[in-house]
Amino acid sequence: MTVDDEDGMKPDDPIHRLRVRQSPRLAARLVEGKGVVIVLDRQELHTLNGVGMRVFELAEGRSVSEIARALTAEFEVSDEQALRDAGHFVRELLELGALEDVSV
Amino acid sequence: MSSLANHESAHSRPIAQRIGFGGVEIELLASKPPVLPKGHLDCLERADAGGATPRVVCSLHMDASLLGERAGSRKISLSAAGDRLKTPGGRLRLVPTGGCRWAASARVAPSSTALGALLEGLSASVLERAGGFVVHAAAVELDQKAFLFIGPSGAGKSTAASQVFGGQSFSVDRVAVSLTGDGAEAWALPGGNRPQKESTRAVNRRLPVGGVLRVVQAPLLRVRRLSASEALLSLRESLFATINSPAAEQRRLDAALRLYARVPVVRLETALRVPLAQTLRELH
Numbered sequence: 394m395t396v397d398d399e400d401g402m403k404p405d406d407p408i409h410r411l412r413v414r415q416s417p418r419l420a421a422r423l424v425e426g427k428g429v430v431i432v433l434d435r436q437e438l439h440t441l442n443g444v445g446m447r448v449f450e451l452a453e454g455r456s457v458s459e460i461a462r463a464l465t466a467e468f469e470v471s472d473e474q475a476l477r478d479a480g481h482f483v484r485e486l487l488e489l490g491a492l493e494d495v496s497v
Numbered sequence: 498m499s500s501l502a503n504h505e506s507a508h509s510r511p512i513a514q515r516i517g518f519g520g521v522e523i524e525l526l527a528s529k530p531p532v533l534p535k536g537h538l539d540c541l542e543r544a545d546a547g548g549a550t551p552r553v554v555c556s557l558h559m560d561a562s563l564l565g566e567r568a569g570s571r572k573i574s575l576s577a578a579g580d581r582l583k584t585p586g587g588r589l590r591l592v593p594t595g596g597c598r599w600a601a602s603a604r605v606a607p608s609s610t611a612l613g614a615l616l617e618g619l620s621a622s623v624l625e626r627a628g629g630f631v632v633h634a635a636a637v638e639l640d641q642k643a644f645l646f647i648g649p650s651g652a653g654k655s656t657a658a659s660q661v662f663g664g665q666s667f668s669v670d671r672v673a674v675s676l677t678g679d680g681a682e683a684w685a686l687p688g689g690n691r692p693q694k695e696s697t698r699a700v701n702r703r704l705p706v707g708g709v710l711r712v713v714q715a716p717l718l719r720v721r722r723l724s725a726s727e728a729l730l731s732l733r734e735s736l737f738a739t740i741n742s743p744a745a746e747q748r749r750l751d752a753a754l755r756l757y758a759r760v761p762v763v764r765l766e767t768a769l770r771v772p773l774a775q776t777l778r779e780l781h
Contacts, residue, residue: 420746424754427726431733431746438730 408480409461413452413492421449421491432490439489441482444468448482452492457483513557517542519620519673520629520684520703522550527557531605534613536687542703551627551675553619555589555601563587563606573618579626579740584618586611591619597627617686620673622739629675630752631737634709636672636683637777639664642707643683644777645672646765647735652712657765660773667704671737674706676755681706708761708780715766720776728762729753 415421418433428446430439441449447467451460461479465472486492513527518541525531533541563586574583582589586606594600605615621631634645635658644661646654658666668685675682682703711723711731723731732753738745756762761780767773 418743420743420750422729422747422750422754424725424729427724429726429729429733429750431750433741433743433746436738438733440726440730 406480408484409457409476410496411483411494412454412456412496413483413487414454414495415449415452416491416493419491421446430489430491435490437489439491444478445482445486448479449486449491452483452486454495517550518616518684519624519631519686520551520675520682521620521623521627521673522552523616523619524552524554525557526555527559531557531559531612532609533616534609534687537613537616540685540687542684549597551597551599551623551629553591553599553601553623555603555619557612558602558604559607560588560604561607563604563611564608566606566611573614573621573739575622575740579622579742579745582615582618582622582739584611584614587615587618589615589619591622593626599623599626613687618739621737624673624675625739625745625748625752627675628748628752628755629673630749631671631673631686631739632732633670633735633737634672635669636667636685637661637664638667638702638704639707639774639777641704643667643672643704644707644780645674645683645709646712647709647731648712649734653714653767654712656769657710657712657767657773660767660771661777662772663774664777667702674756676752676759679759681756681759706756706760708763708777709756710763710765710777713764713766714768716768717766718768718771718776719766720780721764721766723757723762723764725754725757727764728757731764732756732762 419430421428421430423446426443428441428449430441448460451463457479461475464475464479512524513530514525516523566586580591589601589603592600603615605611634647635654636643636645637658639661646657648654670688671686673684673686683706684703736749
């Protein structure tokens with residue numbers, strides 16, 4: 394039996410294979426450890442915490458699994474936690490229009 | 498393009514007007530002096546600013562075919578490259594000529610309203626390129642400083658501004674801000690639904706910015722310094738964006754951060770009829 398995690402993601406969730414990059418239509422600044430991201434076409438402003446901003450920075454054509462591996466090394470968290478956080482943030486950033494899917 | 502870029506040194510038309518508007522020095526070249534709307538006349542300053550002031554030499558051609566555009570619209574749009582400006586009754590092409598200098602070629606409907614809208618778009622666009630910005634704010638002059646109340650519509654900006662007893666209305670709706678070596682300067686701009694007569698007392702003035710206050714209605718008076726990210730969000734939501742590109746957006750974020758580094762940016766929780774002059778004086 395496969396058990397869903399708290400975000401509703403399974404360990405073999407397809408999102409982990411997703412490759413993402415930053416949308417070219419945005420502006421971002423890291424300020425005092427927090428990220429401020431503006432998605433131009435929606436004229437929306439968002440703040441990201443340190444992990445969220447790092448996920449955003451790492452999204453340069455990497456897969457979610459690759460981003461999670463980087464988080465594991467940088468934040469001293471377990472592989473499972475890093476994968477869960479990476480998947481969670483990538484999903485949110487895709488919905489905000491801050492990232493785009495470049496899997497194909 | 499080369500002939501346009503050479504306007505500054507080789508123009509043949511006489512200078513009709515040299516004005517300072519929204520922190521930008523504008524030299525209008527036209528066959529006869531155009532008439533500006535009264536609201537804009539109230540916001541002119543003497544055009545004798547220093548070398549760092551953004552300056553535009555603008556050749557102006559009256560074009561009656563633009564008269565039919567919808568009156569009252571304030572919509573301003575720029576081309577993707579940001580070099581072509583379209584305002585109600587006006588068209589303009591902007592070319593950098595080095596440093597803080599630009600040349601512009603404009604067609605405008607022969608009406609003061611159209612010319613006013615064109616000047617607004619031109620000065621905002623140039624100011625933004627020069628590292629400044631236009632902010633949606635009610636502003637008050639107190640002790641020779643401008644204090645800017647910002648926030649979304651209905652936040653209570655005008656109400657808060659009216660509670661600065663001993664101060665004078667500086668601008669009811671919009672303020673141009675440019676950044677100086679260690680501070681920031683404000684210019685009043687026309688606009689607003691409820692123009693106040695006393696705002697004309699600030700005519701022809703630039704003032705150092707004393708502080709920026711994000712207004713929030715609350716039962717009790719409370720002032721809290723905003724963190725950099727909070728200030729960035731509050732300032733950005735109040736800035737007018739003339740150029741919609743990632744590079745321009747980065748410039749706006751950088752400009753907002755530089756303002757934050759120079760002047761106090763606070764969250765002001767306030768109720769109706771709470772005097773605010775002392776609060777402003779204690780910001781520094």
